[in-house]
Amino acid sequence: MKLYYSPGSCAMAPHIAATESGVKLDLVKVDLRAHKTENGDDFYAINPRGYVPLLELDDGTRLTEANVLVQYIADENPDGGLMPKDRLGRTKMQSALAFVATELHKGFGPLWDPSAPAETKAAAKTKLGKRFDEINGTLANQQYIAGNEFSAVDAYAFPVINWANFHQIDLKQWPNIAAYMQRVSARPKVQEALKAEGLM
Ligand SMILES: N[C@@H](CCC(=O)N[C@@H](CS)C(=O)NCC(=O)O)C(=O)O
Incomplete structure (x- = not known):
């Protein structure tokens, strides 16, 4: 399987899902300004x-959407334990993944957009802060977002929450999130993904 990625982007979600599941990916780096791959191909x-992220399967099938890719990798590799097997557990995990996709990932959108007015950026930070309040509360009683075990939602939440560091959002305001980020980044398989992306 081939993963088209850019270092530190949301593509780290399927990348971490893969390392945590013991899956070897062929990585293809994409320059997101030029929309060119490292081989010079037009990424469009x-x-x-x-x-x-874009995940290309060995038969050439191309899959997109970070929250779906982590599920695909987890489901293909059930021994990795990233997705619950029971229906209610899976539904809860999908709910958590949709929350990361629509509230956190897209919540950062205006902060990455150079054309967004200052008021829009400020409003985005306020809203993200409310979402971080909620996650901080969850993490008061458990080690990871869906419980005491690392799961698919952590593979996605980790790179997205990390973007706070690029937008002057001090995660120390949410001590349980700050501790969580340390905990996740210390995981050997997360370190493996960070190193592969040239971030260590
Ligand atoms: N809906 C997509 C969005 C993916 C996305 O936002 N990717 C960003 C990097 S984190 C990107 O490739 N941006 C390049 C661009 O906007 O041209 C998903 O959830 O996977």
């Missing part, structure tokens, strides 16, 4: 949306 020809 691979994904017309221009987005990473």
Whole structure:
């Protein structure tokens, strides 16, 4: 399987899901400004949306959407334990993944957009802060977002929450999140993904 990624982006979600599941990926780096792969290919020809992550299966099938890719990798490799097996557990995990996708991942959108007005950015930070309040509360009683075990939602939440560091959002305001980020980043398989992306 081939993962088109950019270092530190949301593509780290399927990357971590893979390392945590013991899956070896072929990584293809994409320059998201030029929308060119490291091989010089036009990335728009691979994904017309221009987005990473894109997972290419060995038969050439191309899959997108970070929250779905982590589920695909987890489901293909059930021994990794990243997705619950029972229906209610899976539904809860999907709910948590959708929350990360729509509230956190897209919540950062205006902060990455150079054309967004200052008021829009400030409003985005306020809203993200409310979401962080909620996660901080959850993490008061458990080690990871869905319980005491690392799971699919952590693979996605970790790189997205980390973007706070690029936008002057001090995670120390949410001590349980700050501790969680340390805990996740210390995991050997997360370190493996960070190193592979050239971030260590
Ligand atoms: N809906 C997509 C969005 C992916 C996305 O936002 N990717 C960003 C990096 S984190 C990107 O590739 N941006 C490049 C661009 O906007 O051209 C998903 O959830 O996977």
